[in-house]
Amino acid sequence: MNNNDKKHKKPIIFYYLAALAVLLLLNAIVFPQYLGSTFNEVDYSTFQSMVRSHSVTQAVVENDTVRFIAVDKDGNRSNYKTNIVTNSELSSLLDENGVRYGQDLPEEMSPLLSVLLSWILPLGMMIFFGRMLSRRIGGMNTMSFGKSGAKIYAEDETGKTFADVAGEDEAKDALREIVDFLHNPKKYADIGASLPKGALLVGPPGTGKTLLAKAVAGEAKVPFFSISGSEFVEMFVGMGAAKVRDLFRQAGEKAPCIVFIDEIDTIGKKRGGAIEGGNDEREQTLNQLLTEMDGFDGNKGVVILAATNRPESLDKALLRPGRFDRRIPVELPDMAGREAILKVHAKKVKLEGSVDFNSIARATQGASGAELANIVNEAALRAVRMGRSAVGQEDLEESVEVVIAGYQRKNASISQHEREIVAYHEIGHALVAARQSSSAPVHKITIIPRTSGALGYTMQVDEDERFLMSRDEAFNKIATFTGGRAAEELIFGSVTTGAANDIEQATRLARGMITRYGMSDSFDMTALETVTNQYLGGDTTLACSPETAAKIDAEVVALIRKAHEKAIGILKGDIDKLHELAAYLLEKETITGEEFMRILND
Numbered sequence: 107m108n109n110n111d112k113k114h115k116k117p118i119i120f121y122y123l124a125a126l127a128v129l130l131l132l133n134a135i136v137f138p139q140y141l142g143s144t145f146n147e148v149d150y151s152t153f154q155s156m157v158r159s160h161s162v163t164q165a166v167v168e169n170d171t172v173r174f175i176a177v178d179k180d181g182n183r184s185n186y187k188t189n190i191v192t193n194s195e196l197s198s199l200l201d202e203n204g205v206r207y208g209q210d211l212p213e214e215m216s217p218l219l220s221v222l223l224s225w226i227l228p229l230g231m232m233i234f235f236g237r238m239l240s241r242r243i244g245g246m247n248t249m250s251f252g253k254s255g256a257k258i259y260a261e262d263e264t265g266k267t268f269a270d271v272a273g274e275d276e277a278k279d280a281l282r283e284i285v286d287f288l289h290n291p292k293k294y295a296d297i298g299a300s301l302p303k304g305a306l307l308v309g310p311p312g313t314g315k316t317l318l319a320k321a322v323a324g325e326a327k328v329p330f331f332s333i334s335g336s337e338f339v340e341m342f343v344g345m346g347a348a349k350v351r352d353l354f355r356q357a358g359e360k361a362p363c364i365v366f367i368d369e370i371d372t373i374g375k376k377r378g379g380a381i382e383g384g385n386d387e388r389e390q391t392l393n394q395l396l397t398e399m400d401g402f403d404g405n406k407g408v409v410i411l412a413a414t415n416r417p418e419s420l421d422k423a424l425l426r427p428g429r430f431d432r433r434i435p436v437e438l439p440d441m442a443g444r445e446a447i448l449k450v451h452a453k454k455v456k457l458e459g460s461v462d463f464n465s466i467a468r469a470t471q472g473a474s475g476a477e478l479a480n481i482v483n484e485a486a487l488r489a490v491r492m493g494r495s496a497v498g499q500e501d502l503e504e505s506v507e508v509v510i511a512g513y514q515r516k517n518a519s520i521s522q523h524e525r526e527i528v529a530y531h532e533i534g535h536a537l538v539a540a541r542q543s544s545s546a547p548v549h550k551i552t553i554i555p556r557t558s559g560a561l562g563y564t565m566q567v568d569e570d571e572r573f574l575m576s577r578d579e580a581f582n583k584i585a586t587f588t589g590g591r592a593a594e595e596l597i598f599g600s601v602t603t604g605a606a607n608d609i610e611q612a613t614r615l616a617r618g619m620i621t622r623y624g625m626s627d628s629f630d631m632t633a634l635e636t637v638t639n640q641y642l643g644g645d646t647t648l649a650c651s652p653e654t655a656a657k658i659d660a661e662v663v664a665l666i667r668k669a670h671e672k673a674i675g676i677l678k679g680d681i682d683k684l685h686e687l688a689a690y691l692l693e694k695e696t697i698t699g700e701e702f703m704r705i706l707n708d
Contacts, residue, residue, distance in 0.1 A: 146186045153188040266320040272450045273443025273475060274314060280434045281305070281322050284409055288326040288362050291407055302432040303399055304410040306370075306425070308417045309436030310641040312476030315413035318436065319366040322411065329363040331356065335372030338391050346373065346391030354398040354408075362407025370412040374420045392421060399429045415641040438474055441467050441571040447475050451482040456496040466502050469549065469567050473509075481505045507550075507565075512557035520555065527594060528553045528562045529688045531604055534593025535564040535586055536702055537680055537687065538673045542582040548703070552696040561604060567699075577625045580615060584669040585676075587612035592673040593684065616665045620658055621648070628661060 148156075156162050156176050165174035173187045268278050287294055287301045294301060307315040316332075323330035333353065338346040357365050373391045399410065412430060414420065424430055439447060444467040452463070470478060482497075484505035489497045520528075532551050539545040546566035553562035566586075575583075591605040619625040621635035634650045648655055677684055687705055691697055 146184060148186050148188050150188050150190065153186070156186075266317060266324045268321050268325055270450065271314055271317055271321050272446035273439030274318065274436055275443075277307070277318055277434050277436050278321075280432070281318060282325075285322055285325045288328055288364075288407055288409065291362070301409070303408075303428060304412065304430035305432040305434055306417070306420075306430040307411065307413040307434050307436050308641075309415060310438060310474060311415055312474035313436045313438060314475045315436050316366070316368055317475075319364070319411045319413065322409075323364045323366075326362075326364065328407070329360045331363060331365045333365075333367055335367055335369045335374070338373050339388060346387055347394035350391060350394040350398055357408050363409075365408065365410050367410070367412040369414060370424075371414045371416040371419050374412075374414075374424050376419060376421045392424070396423055396429065416639065417641075418639070438472060439478075441471070444470055444473060444478060447478045448482060451479045452497075455482060455486045458496045458498040461497070461499050461502065465499075466506060468569070469503070469506050469565070471568065471571070477509060481509050484508050507556075510565075511560050511563055515555040515557055518555040520561070524561070525553060525692060526688070527598060527602060528604065529691045530593045530597050530684065531590035532562045532564050533684060533687045533691060534589040534591075534673070534677060535608075536589075537684060537706070538589030538592070538676050539564075539566060539586045540703070540706060541676045541680065542585065544576070544579045545582055545586060548699040550696065550698055551691060551702060553691060554695055560607075577619070580619050580623075580625065581665075581669060584612045584615055584666060585672045587615075588666070588670040589673045589677070592670060592677055596674060596677050596681070597684070612666055612669070613662065616662045616669075617658070619665070620661055622646075626661060628657065634658060 153162075153172065153174070156174075161176045161178065162174050165172055167190075170190050171187055172190055173185070175183060176186055177183050268282075271278060284301065284305065307318060309315060319332075320330065331353065338349050353365065357363055373388055373395065375388065375392075377389055377392065410430070417433070425433075441464075445463045448463045448466055452461070466481070470481065473481070481502065482505070485497045485501040488501045488504055488508075489495075492501075494501075532553060536548045536551055539548060546568045548564060549567040550565040551562075555561050556563075587608045590608055591601060594601055594605070617635070620629060622633065622637075624631040624633075634648060634654065635646045636649050638645045638647050648658075650658070683706055687702065690701075690705060694701075
């Protein structure tokens with residue numbers, strides 16, 4: 107019975123329209139004189155007699171016609187019109203008998219229509235819009251606030267497989283087991299093995315954590331739920347926990363499936379502390395997440411994947427066995443990985459036949475997958491700007507410099523004296539690096555200003571991938587950083603602000619040698635500094651007394667001074683080559699590593 111009532115229930119707007127139609131019909135029957143649709147025609151003499159008898163209340167004069175309203179003894183109003191015989195006495199006739207006249211008849215409304223337009227219609231509109239607003243707010247409370255808002259992809263909608271992910275072979279191997287479990291759960295159940303409920307993808311930004319999660323779903327051909335950790339955080343307390351419950355309910359209904367929570371550190375931060383209260387919304391959301399992960403059966407085929415670049419901030423309860431107990435590192439790619447990533451993204455653009463991806467991979471040490479994709483895209487844009495139909499080696503090399511140092515400032519106005527300072531500065535770096543052992547070969551030197559603010563730079567590229575750095579190599583690198591300032595002092599007898607970035611990098615490396623790498627005779631193998639965020643900037647915090655910190659500062663200064671003196675000594679011994687190379691660079695503005703070494707060894 108209740109279902110039938112719901113089916114036959116009319117919307118409230120139906121009753122409003124029905125009531126309005128009844129009122130209009132009643133107005134036409136009861137007050138037909140107010141419809142104003144017809145005019146009764148009378149002769150002019152009748153009009154004059156009606157005016158003199160004060161029956162006419164209003165009149166409109168239009169050329170040779172008068173339209174007027176007359177009221178009889180019973181108070182009924184009627185519309186009339188007549189043809190004017192003479193205009194000379196019409197105005198005086200109307201004025202003497204108090205008839206209002208003008209260009210249009212004032213509209214008179216029936217009492218019923220007046221009540222309808224003044225009271226009933228506005229009141230009905232207020233009720234109607236009020237109900238719509240309350241229904242929308244109620245719908246938000248019951249429908250939107252409690253829903254997870256996760257993007258749900260069908261089996262083939264992610265469009266990604268492991269073939270689309272390059273440079274992360276170790277991570278793919280760890281995730282292939284999850285794919286195999288989703289394909290063949292019986293094989294694991296027969297032996298009594300259960301797959302981890304959750305896997306945490308950890309790594310720097312841009313390394314492809316989200317892409318890997320989509321590739322797992324694409325390989326397994328199962329539904330894929332994707333949601334960001336920030337979407338659980340709501341203004342209203344308890345809504346985040348409700349979204350977690352709804353997400354796991356949907357996942358249970360569509361099992362086997364994969365649930366991916368991006369940036370899980372948003373809701374998974376460590377609990378505790380005197381400032382945070384027990385009713386904190388983030389803490390409630392985390393508690394609900396922990397409860398749901400304990401509550402569902404992992405053998406149903408629901409796999410929880412999460413990604414973060416701040417693993418040190420996650421709550422320990424989230425990482426214990428039975429929850430996110432498998433940690434999969436997604437690190438920056440090595441040289442072979444970078445070459446593979448470049449080739450994957452290069453499939454989307456037209457290439458010339460002579461493209462060497464290996465040299466581009468060697469020049470992009472430390473680049474993430476997202477940065478490599480940007481390099482390929484910048485190369486394609488440059489090819490279009492140059493009017494070419496395919497991307498060449500020159501485009502890729504220039505795009506590397508664009509990502510590192512910005513676009514060329516071709517119209518920058520720099521005086522000749524400053525150009526000389528920049529030339530000697532950059533040759534100073536290159537010359538000190540070339541005259542030391544275990545230094546990366548010089549790849550390119552330029553004094554063309556860049557949009558990043560650099561007036562020039564020297565690019566060094568290692569022949570092979572380097573994972574370790576000895577004490578002597580680190581010291582030589584600091585000496586190379588000081589080579590630019592040393593050349594300025596030696597040639598011009600003064601210093602400029604151009605070495606600011608060199609000073610910053612030299613100081614960071616020298617401090618790391620003493621506080622983190624144990625390359626100091628004074629402190630031996632003592633850890634004096636800790637890295638607070640490995641993947642986001644690598645910020646460090648001193649873990650020593652103020653007295654020890656002062657000694658560290660003194661030793662950093664002494665180490666950099668020693669490297670600075672070494673750079674000056676190298677440049678003094680090669681002063682003629684310094685002048686020759688600087689003059690050549692001033693003339694060419696950009697020289698390659700081969701040109702530099704040819705002049706140096708001549």
